[in-house]
Amino acid sequence: MGELKLMKGNEALAEAAIRAGVDGYFGYPITPQSEVIEYLMAEKPHDRTGMVVLQAESEVAAINMLYGAGATGKKAMTSSSSPGISLMQEGLSYLAGAEIPCVVANIVRGGPGLGDIQPAQSDYFQSVKGGGHGDYRLPVLAPASVQEMSDFVPLSFDLAFKYRTPVLIVSDGLIGQMMEKVELFDTMPRLTDEEVTARYPWGTNGKPKGGERRIMTSLDLDPHKLEKHNFHLQDKYRTLEEDEVKYxxxxxxxxxxxxxxxxxxxxxxxxxxxxxxxxxxxxxxxxxxxxxxxxxxxxxxxxxxxxxxxxxxxxxxxxxxxxxxxxxxxxxxxxxxxxxxxxxxxxxxxxxxxxxxxxxx
Amino acid sequence: MSDIHTLSVQDIIKPENLVYEKTKLMTDKTLSYCPGCGHGTAHRLMMEAIEELGKENDTIGVAPVGCSVLAYEFMNVDMQEAAHGRAPAVATGIKRVWPNKLVFTYQGDGDLAAIGTGETIHACNRGEQIVMVFINNGIYGMTGGQMAPTTLPEMKTSTSPYGRDVNMMGNPLKMTELIAQLPGTHYVTRQAVHTPAAARKTKRAFKKAFQNQIDGKPGVSFVEVVSNCNSGWKMTPIDSNKWMEENMFPFYELGDIKVDGKLIEK
Known part of the structure; x- marks a missing residue:
């Protein structure tokens, strides 16, 4: 039995990020999910596991920090709530196009526009139909308890790296704010730089000695090559539809x-x-x-x-x-x-x- | 007479005759830049600096959106392609999880000083230990010569066809002077690459910038290169360099602005 705690959903998500061996969390405060970054800053995860936590200047910057960190093979994560997630859609499209793994949690609040800070589930279309521009899908996990706010963090990273894709955790202000008993999983050590390099040869973390340099991009000006890349993405999405449905x-x-x-x-x-x-x-x-x-x-x-x-x-x-x-x-x-x-x-x-x-x- | 014809090109290309060669950190791919453009020179100088510092396996670059969107095709190190303006945030993400690697951004004026203003200022203000290279040619080259944040007053572009009216379109932005004021910048300089002398100075600036990062000096090392855009300016390459000297340099003055974290008194 793992450690039992009474926690807010947002806190459980943050604690799970530390325990799941996340390398970098980049976020921007927004109600009702600000407890995530507050908890992380208070916990000093750098002392616990070496995890970096940084408050970005905007959600736009945060998602692009995920792009940079994730593209090197490191585990990168952010969280936000509806208006902030809208700001991240450009980045999510680029992440999907370049096939960069990362995890993004959305603690959904009422909309449209600035809406309010109460719980809602009105970001479903944005989450499951792509969200940004271009033909892409993102795996979306929906926790229904504080326990799942914790459990779905490592689960999301498994999917993210298995399929090289951003993964969304779509929760809401109710689950983010409510307190429940949660059984925390044991801390998984962060991968060392050497392990990251060996496990993810696609990572742009410095050209291997005697090897070829790597490029992480979503750009291909040749439409036939880009169509081929899209075929590859659609194949990946079909595999996900076949193998990864959970209910x-x-x-x-x-x-x-x-x-x-x-x-x-x-x-x-x-x-x-x-x-x-x-x-x-x-x-x-x-x-x-x-x-x-x-x-x-x-x-x-x-x-x-x-x-x-x-x-x-x-x-x-x-x-x-x-x-x-x-x-x-x-x-x-x-x-x-x-x-x-x-x-x-x-x-x-x-x-x-x-x-x-x-x-x- | 016959002696003249016995000497072929192959007779000259010999290791013992080699005085200068293309850095192996530039790929063999043909540059996509217009003939006469300064981008190619800036690319090569930066890659030479990285090679001479022995860091080809420890460098990660971030390419922008703009004319140099394909910089990753030419720079033979690990590269990431950022969304428009977001390179400083992308570089922040890399550097924070790989603090011992060298990380740089290479950005144009639209990328760094318009759409990415927020990312530029905040990366500089946080004092990220990265190198930022800023190519300023006062125009949007890739999209066909529209006005940039750095377009000079009265300068004609396709979106300021009667010249930049500063009352209506705003003033050119001196981003480099602006970020030099921030405590998070360590080295800020403005250079050019249009003459051999200028190119040599720029290479020294690149080397200093990367050396700062190797030495763990706190903050951003920022190198602006004032460059030409002969296609966008609708001039010959030679005329564009002359125009740049006569019009761009008086406004965007060349030289160091901040060294070792201290502003240079002028």
């Missing part, structure tokens, strides 16, 4: 109806399921853990199993519901329910929506 099923074995929800919404939906079952309505929960790649196969399996309708519950005006619709088509009912702009729905509201939009609709 959780709760009470789905006998379910007539399934709520699809991630992050905070999935926690609320668990209560809605209990309320429904008390009334004799058999409802289950499909919780996508990877928002991209999306658990399409699991939705198909649930339809085969006889599920008569899916309710997408999101703290947004209805974004993930489009991916459910793309999978389901007209085979069965699909609807969306959610409060947004920083308002959190109640379990009762969710159940009422299920009755009206799916069961009775």
């Amino acid at each position: 959780e099923l709760i009470d789905c074995d006998d379910a007539d109806y399934v709520i699809v929800a991630y992050g905070s919404s999935s926690r609320i939906a668990q209560k809605s399921i209990q309320l429904a079952r008390k009334e004799g309505i058999k409802v289950g929960l499909l919780r996508p853990i990877t928002l991209w790649p999306f658990p399409k196969k699991q939705i198909n399996a649930l339809i085969k199993q006889g599920v008569k309708g899916f309710l997408s519950v999101e703290m947004s005006a209805g974004q993930m519901v489009e991916d459910i619709l793309l999978t389901v088509g007209d085979r069965t009912k699909v609807a969306h329910f959610g409060r947004y702009g920083g308002v959190i729905h109640s379990p009762e509201e969710v159940l009422e929506a299920l009755k009206q939009k799916i069961i009775g609709g």
Whole structure:
């Protein structure tokens, strides 16, 4: 059993970064995720593991510091909240194009624009459809507890380096701010410079003696070569869709109806399921853990199993519901329910929506 | 008569006749720069400096967006291509996790002094131990000759076709003087590469800048090179160098601005 602690989600994410052997964290404060950099600065991770923490002048600078550090084969990480993540989209596109591993956590708040500082899930489209310019996708992990805020940091780095891609952790202001018990994993030592050089020969950390220099770029002025590079990226995304889908099923074995929800919404939906079952309505929960790649196969399996309708519950005006619709088509009912702009729905509201939009609709 | 024809080029190219050669830190790729442009000279001088310091395996460069976007094709060291203006942030990321490596940025005026102003000032203000090379030709070359932050007053470009009207378009920005004021810069100099004498001075400046980084001197070493853009200025290479001397140098005065962390009294 690892060390048990009562922590905020943001603190658990920060502690996990130190323990996961991250080499550099570059960030910029924004509510509701400022505890991440505050915790890191207070912890003096350089003394603990040699990890560098730097407060950048902007989110734009921070994401480009990730580009520089990540392109050398080191583990680089940042975190922010919605408006800051929008500023990072240029950098994410370049990182995806140049195939640079790194981890970016988004503690989502209400939008659009400056919005507010309350929890929301309205950055789903931006997270799973690319976000910046060009044809690319990023693996997106959605923690639903403080425990997962910790666990998903090393998991994200595994994906980032396995596929040479930025990975997003998409959480929200609720999980970032709330306190829960968390079992911390043991500290993994940072790789030495020699280990980085040996393990990641693509890293631009100084031309090998007697070897060829490396170039890290997303530019190719020859359209045929760039198309070939895009083919390669799409192949990678297909592999991710095949091999890396993660989800959780709760009470789905006998379910007539399934709520699809991630992050905070999935926690609320668990209560809605209990309320429904008390009334004799058999409802289950499909919780996508990877928002991209999306658990399409699991939705198909649930339809085969006889599920008569899916309710997408999101703290947004209805974004993930489009991916459910793309999978389901007209085979069965699909609807969306959610409060947004920083308002959190109640379990009762969710159940009422299920009755009206799916069961009775 | 026959003696003249027996001496071929191959007879001259012999190791014992070699007095100067291209640094092996420049690749054999044909430069993409316009004939007459100063970029190629600046590239070569910088690479010679790195080679002479024996640091080819310990250097990571960051290329900009602009005419020198393809600098990584020509500089034979590990290179990263940054987004427009972000090279100082990228270099910060590299240097912070590889503090013993030499890290440099190579940027034009649009990159360093317009879109990347924030990154430039803050990297300089944090005192990152990097070398920043700033090629200032007063114009946006790659996109076809538009106005730069460093375009001189009354100077004609495709977006100031009647000359830069400072009341409407603002004044040229002396970024180098600006960052020299920051305690995070250690060495700040402005040079040129249009004559052999100027090129020799610039090479000394590059060497000093990289030596500062090797020695762990605190802060940025910043080398501006005032250069020509004969295509953008719509002049012959010779005329452009003359124009540069007559118009650019009085405004962008050559010489050291800050040495060993101390501003030079003028």
